[in-house]
Amino acid sequence: MPGGALAEVSATADVERIEAPITWKAYFMCAFAAFGGIYFGYDSGYINGVKSMPYFIHQQTGLPYPPPGASDDEKKYFALPSWKDSLITSILSAGTFFGAIIAGDLADFIGRRLTIILGCAVFMVGVILQTASAGLGLLVAGRLIAGFGVGFVSAIVILYMSECSPRKVRGAIVSVYQFAITIGLLLASCVDYGTQDRMDTGSYRIPIAIQMLWALMLGTGIAFLPDSPRYFVKRGKLDKAAAVLSRLRSQPVESDYIQHELAEIVANHEYELQVVPQGTYWSSWANCFKGSLFKPSSNLRRTILGTSMQMMQQWTGVNFIFYFGTHFFQQLGTIKNPFLISLITTLVNVCSTPISFWTIERFGRRPLLIWGALGMLVCEFMVAIMGTADGDNPATVRAMISFICIYIFFFASTWGPGAWVVIGEVFPLPIRSRGVALSTASNWLWNCIITVITPYLVNTDKANLGAKVFFIWGALCTACFVYAYLLVPETKGLSLEQVDKMLEETNPRNSSRWVPHTTFASELGLTEKGTLAPEIVQDVERKGSVV
Numbered sequence: 063m064p065g066g067a068l069a070e071v072s073a074t075a076d077v078e079r080i081e082a083p084i085t086w087k088a089y090f091m092c093a094f095a096a097f098g099g100i101y102f103g104y105d106s107g108y109i110n111g112v113k114s115m116p117y118f119i120h121q122q123t124g125l126p127y128p129p130p131g132a133s134d135d136e137k138k139y140f141a142l143p144s145w146k147d148s149l150i151t152s153i154l155s156a157g158t159f160f161g162a163i164i165a166g167d168l169a170d171f172i173g174r175r176l177t178i179i180l181g182c183a184v185f186m187v188g189v190i191l192q193t194a195s196a197g198l199g200l201l202v203a204g205r206l207i208a209g210f211g212v213g214f215v216s217a218i219v220i221l222y223m224s225e226c227s228p229r230k231v232r233g234a235i236v237s238v239y240q241f242a243i244t245i246g247l248l249l250a251s252c253v254d255y256g257t258q259d260r261m262d263t264g265s266y267r268i269p270i271a272i273q274m275l276w277a278l279m280l281g282t283g284i285a286f287l288p289d290s291p292r293y294f295v296k297r298g299k300l301d302k303a304a305a306v307l308s309r310l311r312s313q314p315v316e317s318d319y320i321q322h323e324l325a326e327i328v329a330n331h332e333y334e335l336q337v338v339p340q341g342t343y344w345s346s347w348a349n350c351f352k353g354s355l356f357k358p359s360s361n362l363r364r365t366i367l368g369t370s371m372q373m374m375q376q377w378t379g380v381n382f383i384f385y386f387g388t389h390f391f392q393q394l395g396t397i398k399n400p401f402l403i404s405l406i407t408t409l410v411n412v413c414s415t416p417i418s419f420w421t422i423e424r425f426g427r428r429p430l431l432i433w434g435a436l437g438m439l440v441c442e443f444m445v446a447i448m449g450t451a452d453g454d455n456p457a458t459v460r461a462m463i464s465f466i467c468i469y470i471f472f473f474a475s476t477w478g479p480g481a482w483v484v485i486g487e488v489f490p491l492p493i494r495s496r497g498v499a500l501s502t503a504s505n506w507l508w509n510c511i512i513t514v515i516t517p518y519l520v521n522t523d524k525a526n527l528g529a530k531v532f533f534i535w536g537a538l539c540t541a542c543f544v545y546a547y548l549l550v551p552e553t554k555g556l557s558l559e560q561v562d563k564m565l566e567e568t569n570p571r572n573s574s575r576w577v578p579h580t581t582f583a584s585e586l587g588l589t590e591k592g593t594l595a596p597e598i599v600q601d602v603e604r605k606g607s608v609v
Contacts, residue, residue, distance in 0.1 A: 071300070071328065072321035073594040075584035080326045080557060082311035082319035084228045089235065091287050091310065092227050096238040098178065098219040101185065101276035102212055103246025107408070108269040109151055109205075110385050111254025111401060113142055114392065117265045122146060122198060141389070144517040144524050146198065151385055151517075153202050155510030157188075157209020159503050162217040164210070166499025170296065174222040174495075175289045178215055182281030185211025186274050193271045196263065208273075209506075215280070217502035221495055224486030225290040226310055229557040233422040236486055237415070237479035244412040244474060246276070247384055251408040255401050292491055292558075295327050298606015300599065303327070322583075325594040327491070329582035330559035332598050334490040340605060350493050350500060358551065359565035361493055367549060368485040368501030374542045375481040376508035378438055379535030380473045383407055383466065386516055393520070393528060394459050403463060410467045414474035426554040426574060427480050428546065434476025435543035441469035442536035449529020462529065477542070481505075487553045487561050547571075 112118050119142055128140050168177040188208025195201040227235045253269045294303035304324050308315045338349050353360025391400035444465045452458040489497035518524040519531050552574035553561050560578045568576045587595030
């Protein structure tokens, strides 16, 4: 057998006894994994300020510094050309796209935990190259390599946390990941603010080099945590899965709670393997796209849900503020310190995200995404209308910044964490690592597309849309509102295995009314002694596989 054999696994038909009570240990272990969001957020955010630093612009373009008392036109001319702005920003997303795809395989080959550690190592190589750079080539190469590492971590941290978290607080715990991203963005803004006026390479090398600290902390800490119990079930190592569950839930392996939770994971995995049998490596990827487009529980529908969810998160336009905000505020012409305004918007992002820890479990994923999209689209259209009608008036600009902050509040408390929570919940175990990887890759693909085209939309040497670009973000947020109402299911309070059953028995609009009524263990076979049928345990152990 591929893993340690278990003689028998105690099971239950009681839907309320498939998981042990919540412990502080589970909170701590999952929350530490969320630390990966800090270097994800920091790496995404530091470039916003660096691109607007005088020394960096001079180094990359050779343009002379604007003299004291320079005109607004002279100041606007002193900037990175659109193609360099686009390349430097977007190349990270290109790396993360491919990194996330590769991580989907690695997470099944070597485990969730080791994939995260490997991602930290790759990321540090990229940071070293960026720190050593004095020109465009090495900087771009370093950001590309660092992107692979960020792709590994951004995909697998979500997978790891979703598989280890207790069902009743899974949404809140996964939301901590988004909070960590906002902390990373804030730290990047603070460091950029502190080094912006340096007239040496320290202006950009200090913000870049600090990233190694976050990777070291995550990689070292995660090494002391266990791997996911569901990973061990997929590999057929049920004895190790039971040991990890015991550690996560602070219960002995022989406890009914541990046995019942393990039995439900095993039975659900066996059921999914019957629906979509195992095959070759390539067929394991093809399994992500099998089934009917019109059946909510099909693998195809779930893959589309996950990838489109992350696409929609990027369509909200929030990364326009975090990637290009400093430059955009400079272009408004009436703001004396755009770095400070950018820092304020990042602070709003940080302070708003913790609200989701409570609301995502109190109201659910679906209402947050619907009402969050509505709030964002109203704010974005208001910014666009004000900026187009009276954008040269300092009072109008202050009002625009206020609405931008409200817009960030809506994103940070709804779509920011909500999209990550949903993609960690909707995939069945046989394709979960690849499904989450594809979804995360979709996020980075659209992140890359947006960062490539945005400079051409707003820079003065191209389309020069200015505040009119918010008409585009408002229209896309309208699409997010319709999407959330029609296609996003409610997964609050359900185990990952119960989510599978819910998707089979209802549709997204009625999903909030669905309640669990049976367990997979009882459906597939309980013995008279109250144990899972031995042939099911043996079959899962025998079929244990990376694909």
